[in-house]
Amino acid sequence: MTVDVYTFPPSLWAAVPRLIIEEKNIPDINYITTDLSKAENFSPEFLKLNPNHTIPVVVDEQANKTLTDSIAVSKYLDEKSGNTLTPKDKHQVDQMNGLLDLLHGTHDVGNPLFFTAASDQDSDAKRAMVVPFLKNRIAGWQHYLAATQDEATKQMYQQQIQATEQLIAAYDKSNTQQAATMYNQHDACWQLALDLLDMLEATLKTNDNGSAYLVGNEYTLADVHTTPVLARFILIKGEDAILGGRPLLKSYYDRVRAKPNFKTI
Ligand SMILES: N[C@@H](CCC(=O)N[C@@H](CS)C(=O)NCC(=O)O)C(=O)O
Secondary structure (H helix, E strand, O other), X not given: XXXXXXXXXXXXXXXXXXXXXXXXXXXXXXXXXXXXXXXHHHOHXXXXXXXXXXXXXXXXXXXXXXXXXXXXXXXXXXXXXXXXXXXXXXXXHHHHHHHHHHHHOOOOOHHHHHHOOOOHHHHHHHHHHXXXXXXXHHHHHHHHXXXXXXXXXXXXXXHHHHHHHHHHHHOOOOOHHHHHHHHHHXXXXXXXXXXHHHHHHXXXXXXXXXXXXXXXXXXXXXXXXXXXXXXXXXXXXXXXXXXXXXXXXXXXXXXXXXXXXXXXX
């Protein structure tokens, strides 16, 4: 019996199950692409699986389990395959869980950083990639909106459309007010990203008695969740902005990106 893994290649958090499955060579996985660019994560079928409309989702029918966020997904997949990505030591487990909370709390800014621009110049550089993606999502919501009778669901689609139209408008530099609001939002996210990077550097420094990973010498779920975040930040801001001046994070990232499972990011 296979386990269904709902994923989308460019998604940040959907990389988590892919990294684990590749790392541990977990068999019998059925990857199902949920195309976020078409808002497929808002289809009626997907909303039944995860009303929060996010990926990754894992469905293990045989075990009667549906997991709808990447922390739960990662713990489930690890448990199912021998718990090798979870430390044995209780203190290290606490440390790992603390890092997972940090990555998924207020510092979870990889997606808003990607979809917003920092300045007029950044807006010019990103517009041709971001705006068609957003317009495509609107077409997806409109399609689902036309097909639903449920008032609450209609409202939810309408809100998504409205918020996305505002974001598209902010990419038009002549809308100076909306553009400025987006640049401020981007900057607030960037400050949180910098804060997170400094905390990761500090964690590696505290641990730096020769340990290779965030929680000691073994690759754990903390590393699985950190890797796609670093990859995303580098994609947006470039390697120097992320790893420059953070020597421990630089050698850490060199280590995780040299692992065979990194190709799934
Ligand atoms: N806390 C959730 C966040 C998942 C999340 O934000 N996933 C993004 C993709 S990386 C998503 O599905 N976004 C929905 C959308 O773009 O509509 C988790 O860790 O699974």
